[in-house]
Amino acid sequence: MNIAEIRKTSRSTSRSLEAGFTLIELLIVMSVMLILMTLGIPQLLKLRKSANETSAIQSLRTIENAELQYNSAYPANGFACTLPALGGDPKSGAPSAQGAQLIENALATGQKAGYTFTITCGGKVTVNNQDQFSSFEVTAVPTSVGKTGDRGFCADENNLIRFDPAGATNCTQPIQ
Numbered sequence: 001m002n003i004a005e006i007r008k009t010s011r012s013t014s015r016s017l018e019a020g021f022t023l024i025e026l027l028i029v030m031s032v033m034l035i036l037m038t039l040g041i042p043q044l045l046k047l048r049k050s051a052n053e054t055s056a057i058q059s060l061r062t063i064e065n066a067e068l069q070y071n072s073a074y075p076a077n078g079f080a081c082t083l084p085a086l087g088g089d090p091k092s093g094a095p096s097a098q099g100a101q102l103i104e105n106a107l108a109t110g111q112k113a114g115y116t117f118t119i120t121c122g123g124k125v126t127v128n129n130q131d132q133f134s135s136f137e138v139t140a141v142p143t144s145v146g147k148t149g150d151r152g153f154c155a156d157e158n159n160l161i162r163f164d165p166a167g168a169t170n171c172t173q174p175i176q
Contacts, residue, residue: 045147052149055113056140057175060155063117063138066102067157073100078132079157081121083108114148115140139169 087108088099122135
């Protein structure tokens with residue numbers, strides 16, 4: 001064996017000893033990552049619930065405004081009793097009482113941002129054999145209470161949005 005081969009062998013041996021991390025270093029890095037995830041994930045979930053609740057409130061406002069527009073556009077019907085009546089595809093033709101095209105189709109399905117939306121009609125008057133609804137209530141409840149949102153929301157024709165801290169439709173507290 002000559003000197004060049006000895007130097008080459010010693011260099012490759014020292015490189016293989018220096019390459020990579022030790023087990024202790026890897027365990028320390030994993031521990032730090034675990035601690036950071038333990039602190040960060042609950043905050044991320046709380047942020048997501050808050051964003052879903054804000055989206056639900058904005059969607060309620062959109063539905064309320066659409067109901068008022070529907071009432072003025074179709075006075076013979078009063079207020080719409082279903083979300084599909086407020087929705088409708090603009091490609092399907094002109095707006096009608098069955099598809100007024102006042103809200104986006106995603107909201108007209110009744111599901112958006114972890115909340116389920118429904119409309120309940122109130123007082124009814126029959127004029128010329130056609131029912132006219134004089135009031136409505138829109139509700140938004142979390143799809144999974146505690147995961148997608150904590151509070152349920154309600155709104156009516158008076159533009160007052162209230163909430164239920166339990167996530168249901170017993171809305172008694174006004175939104176500030």
